[in-house]
Amino acid sequence: MCIRINDYQTSSRRHIIDKNIIAGDIMIYLDNAATTFPKPKTVYQEVMRAMTEYGANPGRGSHSMAVEGARIIYETRELMAKLFNLDDPMKVIFTFNATDGLNQGIKGVLDPGDHVITTTMEHNSVLRPIKELEKYGIENTIVQCESDGSISVDDIESAIKSSTKLIVTTHVSNLTGTIMPIGEIGQMCKRRGILYLVDAAQSAGVLDIDVKRDNIDLLAVPGHKGLLGPQGTGALLINCDAEIKHLKEGGTGSESSSMIQPNFYPDKLEAGTHNLPGIAGLNAGLKYILNKGTKSIYSHEKMILDIFINGIRENGRINIYGPEDINNRCGVVPINIEDIDSSEVAYSLDDKYGIAVRPGLHCAPLAHKTIGTEKIGAVRFSVGPFNNKSDIMTAIKALNEISKN
Ligand SMILES: Cc1ncc(COP(=O)(O)O)c(C=O)c1O
Numbered sequence: 001m002c003i004r005i006n007d008y009q010t011s012s013r014r015h016i017i018d019k020n021i022i023a024g025d026i027m028i029y030l031d032n033a034a035t036t037f038p039k040p041k042t043v044y045q046e047v048m049r050a051m052t053e054y055g056a057n058p059g060r061g062s063h064s065m066a067v068e069g070a071r072i073i074y075e076t077r078e079l080m081a082k083l084f085n086l087d088d089p090m091k092v093i094f095t096f097n098a099t100d101g102l103n104q105g106i107k108g109v110l111d112p113g114d115h116v117i118t119t120t121m122e123h124n125s126v127l128r129p130i131k132e133l134e135k136y137g138i139e140n141t142i143v144q145c146e147s148d149g150s151i152s153v154d155d156i157e158s159a160i161k162s163s164t165k166l167i168v169t170t171h172v173s174n175l176t177g178t179i180m181p182i183g184e185i186g187q188m189c190k191r192r193g194i195l196y197l198v199d200a201a202q203s204a205g206v207l208d209i210d211v212k213r214d215n216i217d218l219l220a221v222p223g224h225k226g227l228l229g230p231q232g233t234g235a236l237l238i239n240c241d242a243e244i245k246h247l248k249e250g251g252t253g254s255e256s257s258s259m260i261q262p263n264f265y266p267d268k269l270e271a272g273t274h275n276l277p278g279i280a281g282l283n284a285g286l287k288y289i290l291n292k293g294t295k296s297i298y299s300h301e302k303m304i305l306d307i308f309i310n311g312i313r314e315n316g317r318i319n320i321y322g323p324e325d326i327n328n329r330c331g332v333v334p335i336n337i338e339d340i341d342s343s344e345v346a347y348s349l350d351d352k353y354g355i356a357v358r359p360g361l362h363c364a365p366l367a368h369k370t371i372g373t374e375k376i377g378a379v380r381f382s383v384g385p386f387n388n389k390s391d392i393m394t395a396i397k398a399l400n401e402i403s404k405n
Contacts (some may be wrong), residue, residue, distance in 0.1 A: 110165060
């Protein structure tokens, strides 16, 4: 399954799916919601180039290797700002994943006495920081979603109190794939003078997100999912003037004579050496997406998900969760075969058919409770830009066979 980059020129196990990507040929990978695989070929090449050609410490020296590293990092901020329509690339804060950005966003703006609203469809990366803040006198309301994962904007608005400072919602549920109405929520937040933080872990690189149009103050994205970069990358985009506290202090390569953390972006929130090889790979992932366009990536993923749902819909033993209308769903389809434990089904898919999926609770316990699967979990199929119809037909055949036995 693994790609060994140092022998990808010669390995007989390597095959080329199209001219842009390389991949192992052992499994059908339908676990893209956890992290995308494979990546565009240029991503592997850029990681390698950063490691071998200019792997100095960016921003920590004036020699040409450090300058090249700093250039790549700045260019990646610009690409990120372009993709999400953020005015100032210096307000793209690099993080190590979406969780890191969500923690920074949530803990950076909330103070004792504040109130925060979120929903039952959130990932633990939102729920846990918010629950942690209860210890510091920061109250929360978790708004109940419907059994298909959808949320009512009116219900969110009804939960607002005079102390509400922040609303946090996911853009796409990592369990049901439900697309949340972030534009409407953003508009309501703007009208009510409340900050809006969007968790775009499942949508960045797939759906069109415009922080200005959608009135998003803070956008947390992973670099390693839809943006097609390596693991260990992510970003928090800041589209507001609110005060954001730094959660760590350290070297930034700037204002070195001062023992106080710099008060300007991005240095204020980026202490310590960057993940340069990761950011270089993310740079290539962003270029791939900007070149291809999210519209075409989303329509491809929607088309193959539709085939998948239609291929198992008639099977009376299979329960499919999430929105009925494919237009309200992105990337993800969770299923169960009657009340069989999801881990057993995932094991069979892996062992007998070479299909990688994710069973269990997907770090989203309240979301499972919302759709009624908290006891057995669900088998989550999630597609990426390089899955094709043949992957999906194999998955349909496998599920129909497993359900018979
Ligand atoms: C909706 C959602 N939010 C947050 C995360 C956390 O992302 P990361 O693993 O990049 O920290 C995930 C990961 O699957 C997710 O699906």
